[in-house]
Amino acid sequence: MSGYELAKTFDSSIGFFWKADHQQIYRELSKLRDRGHIEGHEVVQSGKPNKLVYTLTADGRAALRHWGARPSTPPMIKDDLLVRLCALDSFDVEPLRADLMARLEHHRDRFAHYERILNKLFPDGVATTVADTGKLLGLRIGLRHERMVAEWCEEALSAISKPPGVLLLEDCRRENNG
Amino acid sequence: MSGYELAKTFDSSIGFFWKADHQQIYRELSKLRDRGHIEGHEVVQSGKPNKLVYTLTADGRAALRHWGARPSTPPMIKDDLLVRLCALDSFDVEPLRADLMARLEHHRDRFAHYERILNKLFPDGVATTVADTGKLLGLRIGLRHERMVAEWCEEALSAISKPPGVLLLEDCRRENNG
């Protein structure tokens, strides 16, 4: 693809867990070209300026496979909300509650959104190709994640609404089985 | 605290979702001091070099409260494993399966670790102070997260082990209720 096409289709592919504007895409393409991983070939167009379509070189494909065989690094959570919770007594509760409610809505929205995509792409819940299996699994962890965080937001809201000490064993047991 | 003390205690406090080595801590302390948010006072010690203990200024405390009232930004997942899944057909399956198994073990370990901390800090599952409530909630989302990812790893392993198309409605239903 060309940089322009990548920029346009980025959001609808891996855009849910990775953001990149067009500048960064062009930058990364330049880096890859400099390293010999990709090659750009001009494609003449009528009615529009020509575009520079990049394709993997043999070297690039090898590097890709090599990268694909590397162990992944489990990412950190890195949510500033968690830092706030770590020092909960240093902050006002009300804005935090508002934030938690906004977050709850946000994660519910994302969950619904992923669900729509899932129903659209995999109405039977079945992936027929290897590529589809990967995309389906990506959707699955997205769904799980949003549902998990949304549930946690509810728990957090009820915990900070009551005076401390009212988060009881009962809640724990419900959570540990849920 | 002093930079040295912060560096030592960082891992056992918010260290699970935020990493910082001592250099970065000193750097951030310098920034905060330059902005007037903290003040350093030398504390004489016997048997060791003196230390520079930093304390919040009134300005710093105000800035902290202001920061605490800001809406949080929901972080992206940003797991390179997900990128691999998005282009699953471009990679070899075996290293990916190995990676998934390592990840499964990793997240199970973290889950067990959080559970131990939870049982140690909150043997009754009850937080008695506001500060404890925050820490408990942090542990809770950590537990939820590790359990969720571990379950997803199992699902992913079974999905990539079978030929495509065998990830059935049955699995979906189990997940959507689980």
Added chain:
DNA sequence: CCCGTTATTTACCGTAACGCGAAAAAGTCA
């Protein structure tokens, strides 16, 4: 023919957040 619009790429500026390797300074103990 100028002008505005879309498509496509590039240049140049900056920032935050980090890692690495080293070393300085101050003290202890063998």
Added chain:
DNA sequence: TGACTTTTTCGCGTTACGGTAAATAACGGG
């Protein structure tokens, strides 16, 4: 003296970004 701990600092680099703008190239309307 030399090795080791404690505490702080310096100077180098990188990755991964964001913003603003401009440079092309082609189209169509007035």
